[in-house]
Amino acid sequence: MTNPESAGYDYDVVISGSGLAGSAAAILLARRGVRVALLERRSDPEAYKVLCTHSITANAYPVLDELGLVPALEKAGAMSNAARWYTRWGWIEPKAAPGGPELPHGYNIRRSVLDPLLRSRAVETPGVEVLLGHRVTGLVREAGRTVGVRASTPQGEREIRARLVVGADGKDSAVAKLAGVPARVHENARFGYLAHFRNLPLPGGIGQTWFLEPDMAYAFPNDDGVTVLAVLPDKKRLPAFREDLEGSFLDFVRALPEAPPIDSAERISKITGTVDYPLHSRRPTAPGVALIGDAALTSDPLWGVGCGWALQTAQWLAEAVAPAATGRQGDLDRALAAYARTHRRRLSGHQQLAADYAKSRPFNPMERLMFSAAARDASLARHMYLFAARLIGPLRFLNPLAVAKSSVVNIKHRGATAPAAHLSHTGS
Ligand SMILES: Cc1cc2nc3c(=O)[nH]c(=O)nc-3n(C[C@H](O)[C@H](O)[C@H](O)COP(=O)(O)OP(=O)(O)OC[C@H]3O[C@@H](n4cnc5c(N)ncnc54)[C@H](O)[C@@H]3O)c2cc1C
Incomplete structure (x- = not known):
């Protein structure tokens, strides 16, 4: 068995940023036997992200559950995030099918409640050391590989060595920049x-x-x-x-x-x-480095997906790298490659669609088809909900059956409204 000290490391993993992604990753890694330093530039344990509307999509529920946070969130008054969406064809109102299961849900909970709660759980987790007031300012590199960070702390500069450095430090990620991981940037034409x-x-x-x-x-x-x-x-x-x-x-x-x-x-x-919030996508790994949350992918705030993906990417990373990060089992580079594949497979299609809609344009023909049909048909409204909750990806959302069904719904609707069609123009 290798312990971090004997391999010349202070910890197995050092994480930059104790927001949602960083705190979740610290807990999930430590529970798998990884020794973690969780560095946060701010010194207030109650610090939270102000610029957020904190609707956390249903794809995050299993992560919140694994973290053991669901009872505490409900006690804190988190609201199940059912929703309805206005379109020019009327309201889309996703509801459970009669006699069917409830729709999966996430929570609306203010970040002023959620961030400190999750961070305090990290503090309590054996194997996690939370270091507040520690700002990552540099990376320690050996033979082309990152093997730790330099941090400015209230006591001065400090070097912390680790087998893996995780950037969970938001869209302007210091770790990504220091590791030379470029960002693909898409303009956001809305404020x-x-x-x-x-x-x-x-x-x-x-x-x-x-x-x-x-x-x-x-x-x-x-x-x-x-x-x-x-x-x-x-x-x-x-x-x-x-x-x-x-x-x-x-x-x-x-x-x-x-x-x-x-x-x-x-x-x-x-x-x-x-007034300027471009979308960013970065390759989520480099030698000795992994990026999670906004550091790897910052989407358009209008879809309310960043918190869920911060939590999910933390879980994907912990699952992929924990054994190798302890130095006991498996190869870390292969584990990082597996994480990068999951990240790309699960999120790149969503980001492509978001980047296109961020051009601030009206709906394109496919969106018109899917949204108008969802406003008219309960099962298509549920289908759209699963996509909005990021429980299915673009390929399943736009599968041939769903597209065909949407066309049929709209043709029938046109048939049903035809006698009055000369009176109004619905744009469908
Ligand atoms: C207007 C707006 C509305 C939004 N609404 C929603 C919504 O409704 N639902 C949703 O899911 N998402 C929403 N988002 C997106 C969401 O806020 C982010 O996706 C989410 O906060 C990402 O979490 P994170 O942990 O990756 O990063 P962050 O929450 O940004 O956390 C990064 C942490 O890293 C720390 N840090 C930064 N640099 C360093 C450093 N050098 N050293 C040490 N620590 C550092 C920071 O202090 C912070 O604690 C919204 C975003 C915006 C802008």
Whole structure:
């Protein structure tokens, strides 16, 4: 048996960043016998990501379950994230099939609750050492391979050696940059602002998303009676929007179909946002390095997928590399290659679609087909939900059967509405 010290390492794995991806990976690796240092540049254990609408898709549920977080999340008031989506053809309202199983769900839970909870679980996990106030500033490299990090700490510079360095340090990942892993960047032609409200009831008490082609908006109920509202308009609107941020935000919401009653609600946060949020994709491994969460792939916030993928990529990495990372069993490079394959297979198709929609365009013909049919047919609404929850990928979402069924639904709908067709133009 090799222990990290005898191999010249301080730990088996050092992770940069104790957000969702980093804290989850630390726990899941340590439970598999890996000795982990979890470095976080911020020194406050309650620190959290402010710029997020924290709707965590159902694909993350098994990871939250493995982490043992589900009871604590429910106790903290996390809301199951059922949702309905407005389209020009009406609302898509995914519901369980009569007599069928419940739709899988994730949670809406504020990051101010979730991040500290997950980090505190990492602190409690035997085998994890959480080092707050440690900012990764350099990599230790030997013979073309990364074998540790340099960190600036309240006590000065420190070198920490490990068999594997994990970049879980967000979209501007220091580890990725220091390891020379380039990012493929896709422009995002929308900007976004969000704010938190109380006393903002939503129809059915569930999340609402508006596809306004190209603008977007959403409203999600969260823990403690807080509703988060976000608007994501086309960047062409930015100069006018910025002239009166608060007025523009409120007017945008007031103009939504079935608008939430924003004028009787209490705003409890600043209106905050981002005017430039490109999508990034990086190769998720390099010799001695793995990237997880946003460090490997930052998608468009409008799909609300980053938290789920932060948790899932942490799980995929732990499953792939844990035995080799201890130095006891298997080859680390082969384990990293297996992680990279899973990452590419599971996420690259989603990212391609997101990058295309980030051009801020109206729906393309295939999207028109699928969205209009989902607004008209319950089983296609469920099918779309599984895709939005990232439980199926683009190939299954657009499989020939689903496309054929969508066409049939629309042809029947046209037949049923034909006598009145000369009165209105539905755009389908
Ligand atoms: C406006 C907006 C809305 C969003 N809404 C949603 C949503 O509704 N649902 C959803 O799933 N996703 C959403 N996302 C995406 C989501 O916020 C991210 O995908 C998610 O936070 C990624 O988690 P992470 O752990 O990879 O990175 P982060 O949460 O960014 O964590 C990175 C951590 O690394 C630390 N760090 C950084 N650099 C260093 C360093 N050099 N050394 C040590 N530590 C370092 C940071 O302090 C931080 O703690 C949204 C994003 C935006 C911008």
